[in-house]
Amino acid sequence: xDVTRLLAEWNHGDRAALDKLVPLVYDELHRIASRQLASxxxxxxLQSTALVNEAYIRLASKSSVxxxxxxxFFAVAARIIRGVLxxxxxxxxxxxxGSGQIIVNIDVAESATAPRPVDLLALDETLxxxxxxxxxxxxxxxxxxxxxxxxxETAGVLGISSATVKRDWTMARTWIFKExxxx
Numbered sequence: 001x002d003v004t005r006l007l008a009e010w011n012h013g014d015r016a017a018l019d020k021l022v023p024l025v026y027d028e029l030h031r032i033a034s035r036q037l038a039s040x041x042x043x044x045x046l047q048s049t050a051l052v053n054e055a056y057i058r059l060a061s062k063s064s065v066x067x068x069x070x071x072x073f074f075a076v077a078a079r080i081i082r083g084v085l086x087x088x089x090x091x092x093x094x095x096x097x098g099s100g101q102i103i104v105n106i107d108v109a110e111s112a113t114a115p116r117p118v119d120l121l122a123l124d125e126t127l128x129x130x131x132x133x134x135x136x137x138x139x140x141x142x143x144x145x146x147x148x149x150x151x152x153e154t155a156g157v158l159g160i161s162s163a164t165v166k167r168d169w170t171m172a173r174t175w176i177f178k179e180x181x182x183x
Contacts (some may be wrong), residue, residue, distance in 0.1 A: 007067035018060060025070075029077060030057060035148055036085060046088050054084045071149070075157045078147030082124070085146075089120045118180055126179045131170060137172035140165055 003024050009017035033051040058080045131138035143154045155162045
């Protein structure tokens with residue numbers, strides 16, 4: 001069954017289409033969730049299946065999204081997964097009274113030998129600030145980092161060239177690391 005067709009049916013109010021859609025996208029959502037949790041390193045209380053389930057619940061409540069295609073679906077899923085991770089990090093921080101920092105790993109540059117660890121909440125706040133300065137760059141980071149979309153897939157979602165995505169991705173990461181490194 002075609003994901004894009006099911007998204008269109010869901011768009012037109014067919015809730016049964018969502019039930020047919022889930023088995024088709026579950027493995028990819030689980031891969032995205034596993035990638036995000038692995039980027040955190042070390043032990044964590046949130047498991048991939050729980051992350052996918054929470055993302056599914058939030059996706060299922062999105063009745064007003066005009067789904068374009070499979071890639072658009074995963075772009076929205078990336079934003080939702082980011083939200084679930086941030087909410088979980090905030091809850092952990094509150095439970096630990098400010099001492100429970102959640103770390104994720106993000107590449108500084110394409111040629112980086114090892115990703116740099118950063119605090120998830122600090123990254124989220126920095127992405128929000130970047131979104132006010134350059135919404136397109138913030139969206140590119142979200143699509144590339146939280147959903148794992150390729151340069152070409154990101155370009156397709158945003159309707160821009162791959163060269164623009166590469167340039168904005170590089171500029172956004174540079175800006176983010178300057179912001180995260182500032183005292």
